């Protein structure tokens with residue numbers, strides 16, 4: 001870098017709503033401006049960073065994450081951005097809308113106010129990192145103000161590929177014959193219709209989430225670049241196709257900089273001491289993320305499956321979609337016999353746990369996961385074998401990535417959430433397969449090694465991150 005043209009940047013980091021979107025932004029903020037005691041700062045200059053906090057938050061989990069983050073990063077500023085009222089009646093169909101999607105909609109509708117909010121910060125930001133949900137409102141005004149804007153994608157490179165091609169896919173999907181393996185999508189290969197979330201094939205006029213994704217993707221060409229929480233080894237075809245410009249000539253430069261680095265030290269913060277007494281790699285960790293609740297009959301069947309598998313387990317159970325309502329009594333749900341039969345080898349928690357700390361624990365031998373992208377990257381980073389049980393949205397495409405990269409196994413016939421009751425026998429068999437397969441252990445460990453390499457000197461993600469730092473440190 002030529003120091004004579006270096007400037008002192010003021011970075012604004014603008015997440016959207018929900019833990020799945022907040023988490024990568026907190027990590028990015030910490031990567032750009034780590035606490036002074038840590039050494040992973042690639043930018044050897046002083047910078048100011050302001051975290052934009054969307055008000056109101058959706059869940060108390062977000063509130064807690066933000067408070068913890070700001071207390072461990074006292075040098076980072078924060079600024080509250082009040083969004084327009086959440087409209088629970090704004091549904092194009094009669095189905096009750098997902099509380100996360102109506103919140104995304106409020107963020108999306110408020111995005112045009114954000115550029116003005118940012119311009120009132122003192123000093124005015126010299127660069128902005130923002131969520132895809134905000135793109136339509138801020139890319140043009142920021143470009144007019146001459147402020148470079150990068151968009152961070154919170155899902156896989158593969159699902160991002162699908163999002164940017166979905167408009168053309170909707171017009172051609174009727175042409176493919178029903179027996180085929182699916183439409184060939186550059187960077188993804190042939191993708192069966194079953195793996196594409198139904199909302200993405202709906203017309204934007206008829207579906208709120210499709211409208212939000214579609215509108216925002218159309219503004220990406222106005223940004224300086226797209227940041228992906230992924231790495232070359234993990235999604236080689238999608239990443240290289242996106243970077244080649246062959247998929248969509250209007251896409252800006254693509255920067256795969258994953259797996260994102262943890263926000264704090266993971267040492268000494270294990271909140272589950274029970275794990276310390278378990279043999280190495282003996283425990284399966286079970287969690288379906290921050291926003292997905294299975295139906296009660298499926299939760300009971302999962303309980304029976306875990307019991308049947310004979311494997312030790314740590315299960316983070318969630319019975320409602322948004323954390324604030326979670327009052328279900330576990331004894332009523334799973335029955336006392338379950339607790340009697342598994343008390344020697346299992347632990348169930350309802351509270352928020354530090355998932356990264358758990359995945360890093362030597363007792364964990366596998367992860368039964370819904371394949372939310374943050375969870376996938378956290379497992380990839382540590383080479384933890386995964387049993388994919390995708391339920392919604394991007395998760396089947398993410399599960400394809402997991403399977404192809406050798407990080408995990410996936411039983412496709414389990415379907416989308418609620419499609420059918422997955423029986424305890426099937427669950428037990430798959431848990432056993434994941435926990436005992438030597439082949440899977442090896443290939444998952446390889447993913448972990450490659451994830452580490454991506455951030456070593458000359459690693460693919462480290463180099464890409466260096467380019468971003470150079471861009472923001474120079475005018």
Ligand code: UDP
Nearest residue numbers: 020289290291352353354355372373374375
């Ligand atoms: N998470 C956690 N503790 C919990 C539940 C979730 O630390 O009890 C974290 C998890 O590690 C991940 C994020 O919350 O970083 C969930 O994001 P993901 O994309 O995996 O799934 P989503 O919740 O968006 O479906």
Ligand code: UDP
Nearest residue numbers: 098100101197198199200207392393394395
């Ligand atoms: N969804 C999710 N994670 C995502 C994207 C979507 O959990 O990353 C949820 C979304 O909120 C909605 C469901 O997945 O509830 C979409 O389901 P479906 O594909 O059946 O679409 P719908 O018919 O509900 O529009």
